[in-house]
Amino acid sequence: MPDDIYVDALTTLRDGDPAEAADLLLRALRRQPGHAGIRRNLVRALVAAGRFAQALPHADAALAADPRDAELHFLRGTTLNALGFPTRACAAFHNAVMLKAEHAPSWLNWGNASADLDDLDAAEAMYRTALSFDPALPEAQASLGYVLTRQGRLPEAIKACNAALRSRPEMAEAHWNRAIALLLSGNLPAGFAAYEWRKRHPAYRGAFPPLPAPEWDGRALEGRTVLVRGEQGAGDAIHFARFLAAIRDRGGRPILACGPALVPVIGLMPGTQTCAWSESVPHDVWIDQMSLPFRLGITEASIPAAGGYLTADPVRVAAWAQQLGPGRHVGLALAGNPANPTNHRRSVPAALMRALPAIDRVRFVSLQHGSAARSLPLSDLTTALPDYAETAALIAALDLVISVDTSVAHLAGALGKPVWLLLPADPDWRWMLGRSDTPWYASMRLFRQDRRGDWAPLLERVFGELTTW
Known part of the structure; x- marks a missing residue:
């Protein structure tokens, strides 16, 4: 019976499986296309599952039936911003808070959309409003840290990120935002230590699949081969190539896995081998390239090879x-x-x-x-x-x-x-x-x-x- 599917879907959503719940709700909606509760929960499930392109038409349909539903305006705004329409998202969040002013998540996500529009003053105001309604909201503290960093207000930014971490110590986004503020302030040891949280950040962790060999911990290598896994952009790979010499200094043989266009120039560095990301090369240990300064304990005073380390043919x-x-x-x-x-x-x-x-x-x-x-x-x-x-x-x-x-x-x-x-x-x-x-x-x-x-x-x-x- 359709009711059974709906009940199963709500249970599945409550148990933390929004993708499965969305599929069940889609089945239920096909049987009862006019059921407002099914559609409303379908929007919730699709947004929670990150299926924003699917969520938008259902949010529009649900709001056409009930334009005074604050949560639906919030969900629609979240969807629009995720799809890259921050201006339209701001309008949706405005509608949400007009209907329910104390809804902290609407103010939070309105701040996120404003930040995406580079309206940092508005974003800061939105985050602070969210915190006035929910002082312990870690997402608002972490996001406030982000916009304060972009404004150059680094001590305030670090304080905001620390507040988020007191509420949620394992919050990767707060650690990441704190890392950026610390690095921007020149505190490289603390900044690179916090920068390790990029590997657990929801937006970036997919770029760090586990590797079978042990991770290098910075100790002497005694002839072992180290696979250095390049990451992020070509500029980052060039910037951090300077640290490959430290692997040689510790008795290792570095192999940098990077973009194919970088292989010929970085491969000219003495004692360094390069390969394209797609290649599989034998190695004893590995390390992510942008973890090298953390493992090496780099400070501003100990940055190597500032005078240059690449050569041209x-x-x-x-x-x-x-x-x-x-x-x-x-x-x-x-x-x-x-x-x-x-x-x-x-x-x-x-x-x-x-x-x-x-x-x-x-x-x-x-x-x-x-x-x-x-x-x-x-x-x-x-x-x-x-x-x-x-x-x-x-x-x-x-x-x-x-x-x-x-x-x-x-x-x-x-x-x-x-x-x-x-x-x-x-x-x-x-x-x-x-x-x-x-x-x-x-x-x-x-x-x-x-x-x-x-x-x-x-x-x-x-x-x-x-x-x-």
Whole structure:
């Protein structure tokens, strides 16, 4: 009987299996399409199971039948934000709190949607309102820590994350947000220790499947082979390649598993073997690449190889130098990988990329890849740069690189090439705050936005300095 299916579905949902409950509720709804309770619980189950594309039409249908249901507005807003529609989500959360002002989760998720829109002041206000109704809500404390970090209010951010962890000590999101605030403040030992929680973060743990060999704990290796599992983006792999030498220093043989385009350039490091992620190579122990500074006990003062640790093929460098010809050549990379969810914050808008100034005795060269290369009024060299070894050779033939926070900047710094790095007002953790230099790369100079999202004054300053460089 349909009623039996509905009862089973509610029991399954209550027992913590929303995916199975959703399937049962879909069966029940097909038998009783007008049953408001079935549809309402179906929306709950689909949202809890993360099946947001399925949830949205059912939320719309349920609200058409009962537009004054605050929870349905909350569930619809949660669904919309998960599907990448934060503006519409904010409107749904507004409807929810108009109907039920004391519903802390609605204020929390409204804050999340506002943060996704980079409206950090609004997000902070929403999180604090959520906490006024539920002071122990750890998700609101952790999220408050996130927006305070982006605002550069690091002691407050760490305090908020600590409050979340007092309520829920195993909350990976709070540990992660705390790690970013600690690293951004320059406290590398505590920051990298907390950064280990990325492997348990719901958004990232799928990238860390278990491996059969033991994990390396930082001890002497006595000739053993260490598989270093690359992670995150190409810039991260380049940035943390400097730590491979420490494995050699401890008597080990490092093999870095990374993106295929990185294999040729990182493979030039002495005593280092590289392989593509998809390859299976024999090894005795393994470690995730971005766990190396934690295992090695790195502090700001002990960061290795700031002067550079990668090299370019001299034959390729000579070929590029001949192709470039005489004069001073400045490489430009003004946009990052569009697949990165924060790319819009770190990349220069296309309209500004097209407005390059003419500077005496300076010739600009595009280091941009893909569609963004077409925004620069320069020759698109994408097809001429099939991997990072070729890009390294071109960079080595240049006099200066100007880049946003993308892999090109890391590659230039790792080659010891002068590089001017253009940063948003809320930068990635590794660049810290309030400084124009970085302990990671001795040849790098940092230029920072004065106001969030405002690239024009920063570009004017950078190109102005280039006229006297």
